[in-house]
Amino acid sequence: CSAHLRWELPQWQHEDLSTKKLRLTKPSKSAALHVDLCKATSPADALQYLLQFARKPVEVESVEGVVRILLEHYYKENDASVRLKIASLLGLLSKTAGFSPDCIMDDAINTLQNEKSHQVLAQLLDTLLVIGTKLTENPSVRMRLVEVACKHLTDSSHGVRNKCLQLIGCLGPVEKGVAKEAESQAAKDVQKIIGDHFNDQDPRVRTAAIKAMLQLHERGLKLQQAIYGQACKLLADDYEQVRSAAVQLIWVLSQLYPESIVPIPSSNEEIRLVDDAFGKICHMVSDGSWVVRVQAAKLLGSMQQVSSHFLEQTLDKKLMSDLRRKRTAHERAKELYSSGEFSSGRKWGDDAPKEEIDTGAVNLIESGACGAFVHGLEDEMYEVRIAAVEALCMLAQSSPSFAEKCLDFLVDMFNDEIEEVRLQSIHTMRKISNNITLREDQLDTVLAVLEDSSRDIREALHELLCCTNVSTKEGIHLALVELLKNLTKYPTDRESIWKCLKFLGSRHPTLVLPLVPELLSTHPFFDTPEPDMDDPAYIAVLVLIFNAAKSCPTMPALFSDHTFRHYAYLRDSLSHLVPPLRLPGRKLVSSPVSPSITPHEDPSQQFLHQSLERVYNLQHLDPQGIQELLEFTIRDLQRLGELQSELAGMADFTATYLQCQLLLIKALQEKLWNVAAPLYLKQNALASAAAKQILEETYKMEFMYSGVESRQVVIIHHMRLQAKALQLIVTARTTRGVEPLFGMCEKFLQEVDSFQRCFISELPQMQGSFVDKLLDLMPRLVTSKPSEVVKILQTTLRQSTFLHLPLPEQLHRASANIIEPTGESDNPLRFTSGLVVALDVDATLEHVQDPQGTVKVQVLYPDGQAQLIHPKPADFRNPGPGRHRLITQVYLSHTAWTEPCQIEVRLLLAYNSNRSKAAAKIAKSTWNESPEALPQPENGIEGTIPFSKPVKVYIMPKPARR
């Protein structure tokens, strides 16, 4: 440490050389600092030393000493900037973890007394604030600090007053009891003290005062209603930060005293406080500063207690033209609709104003809430518009009538120029869709957005249509037509459109019914040609009809023959979109899982459990028999998983486990181990391959399934341990000499040890297992030679029983499907070698936890070169629970090729055993007392599991032209 050296040198010089002693004491930081500061000849020098000092951390033990030194210098120092730095260092030091600053508080307060510089004073108060926040439990300390702050409130510098108010806000007493006990005048009514500074001459102090008040509120003090009037006056302040804080304060008060009655100035009327506050905040939506506008628009959303009369005014902007009342376009559209006439297009003068208005009655400056949202939604800044849309959403969720009213405005927002705003308004609409039914003209506008080139917008819109109520059959028809148009324009939207139609059909069976003949183009007399079964548009129509037919038994009568055939086909191929139907004159299509059956009664579930039971019970079969049984069961399970999508995760999981067991048994077959040395080779290859595969499979089991509990994790780890034992045995047989074995054995034993420690609670359930036996033999193993260890392991491994794998309630396998690139293109992607080409990747992920951290994209070039890409967190979207969507760009580059070739793109699931759920859980439960002593069993084994089908992309890096 250089500080140390510097300190030592002068010491040597001053000391008598004859009395040299060996110094073993650790040089204290404080002493080093002291010397530095003494040496400083000018304030600039001292400042430099302090700055250097501040860069290094200080140990808890020496903090106090350092503080004393600093204080000593503080008193001596004449230069304000150095004192300022010292003051800030004091604050920094008080923050040191483990240090209790009560011992330096008195000194810090004392320094305030003689300080003349305002900046230093402010800094010292800041230090006190740090000290105070560390000692919040001590009321007397807090009281004292508040008193100090009150004393300095009269300072002429805004910075000092600012800090004082902050201090009072953070430390002022909030409990009633304390306030009463307090003897001092100062601490009695913090609210009043802060309130007095609402009219301070400096806007920064005014802001600080309001913030302090809000701080008190956050800390649980109930603010007095009396400050409401003051706060209202602050709304007209010249400075935006004051207004912004005041809006917040008014909002807080409106939440505290919603039902209080306040008078309306210049009239005799009175209204509820929350209504008044609502009006005032609405007024701020047309403030001059956009920061205030955003703030106001946001807060409006959370004022649900406001009366509906006021709420509805926010959407009302009385239009006029040449002093005559005019109807808004919305009103006109509504009227047209209710009169049964379709909009004929606008004529000139269509919007001609009608009745005259009484000039006296027009109020141009909106009193209160009038038109606040109309302004907010038309604002210049998109931040304000988004805030307004969000607020609209929150208010509409709590008030159905308001939801109905705000619909027109939301629909208008679908055409905003900023995509985020459009997206936000579509989401908002979806959230309130339970409360609303779309009129035809509104639906028309909504559907127009289906042609948007942004996929996000279209998909959000599909989601919206899934839960929209449509009022007429024309509406349904319109929606279908537009969706089909969308389908032809963007074929990749297929899945999403089908899904959308599924819900549209099942929600509106009666509206679909009259449309069926037209949609299927059936004719009463003539047979019409059979449509192409592979046409996505035709499938879309059928999805709509079949879903409607589910709750409309009369519908199938309208179907023609081929429709039934198509039904059977689609029911099989797109079972998630086509529901089971009761068709007349046909064998009832078996309804596989009706939701009333509980999982335990479900036959397929039973089958799964039975087959597992069978495996677990048959312990004493001959090896050949066991192998066969396992093979059959695995096959059964795999088939079951294919048939029953809801059991797929479970079936796969168990099949994988059994597969591991099977591999282990095969590898351990006694016959093979006893053959002569030359044949070892084949056996070794088989066994080591098996061990490797088991290891891989166990990682898959642990990390690829969501819903794995610790019970399963134990079994998985146990299997992994067995695989490692197998590996050890194989290595022991193939390597010459014992030297390398020592290390391996030791490592293995360590692993056994850590396994025991990690899963100690689960051990009793593992009677007769490999690890159980191993632990019994542990004392012997530790002392024996590697060769003996191997021998013991081999026998134990062979004799140990097969552990029962308990199944959790829900188990889902992570899966990914790359939608784009499709891998079908024959046109190579050409780019100049050495440069970069961006490849759009679009994939859906299911049951992946924390995809941002785990999902990677891998690109394999034909030369074997592999590239791993970490997508940005923002590339993942979350359209529904358990579902994720990855839309990203992958950058490719390569040197020139002579001809186009295919590269492979696939998704990988990265894992890290440290991060695994089980490890974290165990660390928490078992090793709570000494977290640092926790041995990392497999210190950060990282790896990746491919979990999507690879997609081939044809690329062609051209040589650069010279």
Next chain:
Amino acid sequence: MPEIKVTPLGAGQDVGRSCILVSIAGKNVMLDCGMHMGYNDDRRFPDFSYITQNGRLTDFLDCVIISFVSNGEKKVLLFCGVLSLPYFSEMVGYDGPIYMTHPTKAICPILLEDYRKITVDKKGETNFFTSQMIKDCMKKVVAVHLHQTVQVDEELEIKAYYAGHVLGAAMFQIKVGCESVVYTGDYNMTPDRHLGAAWIDKCRPDLLITESTYATTIRDSKRCRERDFLKKVHETVERGGKVLIPVFALGRAQELCILLETFWERMNLKAPIYFSTGLTEKANHYYKLFITWTNQKIRKTFVQRNMFEFKHIKAFDRAFADNPGPMVVFATPGMLHAGQSLQIFRKWAGNEKNMVIMPGYCVQGTVGHKILSGQRKLEMEGRQILEVKMQVEYMSFSAHADAKGIMQLIRQAEPRNVLLVHGEAKKMEFLKQKIEQEFHVNCYMPANGETTTIFTNPSIPVDISLGLLKRETAIGLLPDAKKPKLMHGTLIMKDNSFRLVSPEQALKELGLAEHQLRFTCRVHIQDPRKEHETVLRVYNHLKGVLKDYSVQHLPDGSITVESILIQATAHSEDQGTKVLLVSWTYQDEELGSYLTSLLKKGLPQSSS
């Protein structure tokens, strides 16, 4: 009393020909220099001779400010604040500075040249300015940035604020000392697809001169109109029809271009869009350059792509009109009265698949007006009858602030007086009444040539000596920004400067000796007791009443209240009457007179 005088030469209770003369604190400023299109003689220009009967304009005017260059899509009158400028500066003769914003300065000469060509070359008029005059005139122009304070001379300063409306439009604050006037020009308080909303800070001018074109209108949200417009265009194009949009070169043309361009982009449409070459093309070039003057969206995205670099919109060629398939064409002029737009209209009118959208007002007599009022058979020149089968639509896209917008601006700026220009008298009347009622400020609406005088109450800065300030603040509580504070001091007016100093210092500086002024007053009290007892009673009484003051009983038998002396003597004739002598200095006048009146009421009876 200081005053601000405003005389509109044009635009007073009138629309178009904006030209307003303002004299503020001895400075004369001319705002805008518009032209009336209704006349073909000198009457189209503002009456510049009014400004100065004899003598040069330059001597009289300190500066000229041009707030905007407009397109005038609304009426035949071009509202343009600049058209008379060359006439004014070169033909009438003005050599002083002319201020305008950078975009205005850039577009101005093109517009003037275009206008000159139409008037001189086509109509064959003489006595009009020449190209050289336009060039010379532009040399006198000083360009300003937004929020830049420009010092015209030592006292006069101007500052520009963003006004929306068209590219480069600005509101100007004119300030002399602490008197100020804000002139809005044309402005728009709601943002549109290419420009933002007007904004001004709380500058609290003495006078706000605002336009009031839409004084009696509250407009509906722009979104419905935009949506309708896009839907109409989209449907027609999908049907395979052609869309004609007659526009003026500047302003709305760009807004509609952006609107269609983004829509095409969003919806992935392929049909071509054309705009007529010439002025529009040049104007688009300037929009590309002045990105900072546009709205948030364009400003934020121009790093990726300048929105005015149209991807889907291409320059129009005469031959394109006969191309098959759908297309959208923006063509000038806006009222279908001549030129390219009329040519295209004649070609397309016969097909019912096509559509014409009129984005603005059309004057009576033009083809635009005829078709909007439903006429289906038009007589063209040469007795041809043109049957209009195409659909005719009207969409109003206007960029003026409506009544609410005007009120919002007044609320933002908090002026002490408001003056309305550029609007019809009847409408102004309504707005005036509203402004006076809601803001409690005076509102004026002078006619052309009528002078409005506004008396101001300017605050005058005075230097105060630090010693005095400290002393005075030490007495009272903390200073409060909102409340006036009383101070004692001496005001010295010397060499055109004001200073407030303590009386002692003033005396010293002026070399005067200090005089003391004392008031004495005798109060008679009926009290039979001895003098010193009376004194004691008075003392007790005063001590009881004046709790906050130091009341002392001196050993020589007198009482002092602060510095006021009270002595009692027996009346020489009547021993039952005591005479109290109260004496105070001028500084304690307030307390002294209070004490006297207190003592005159007599002493309480129950005191002994």
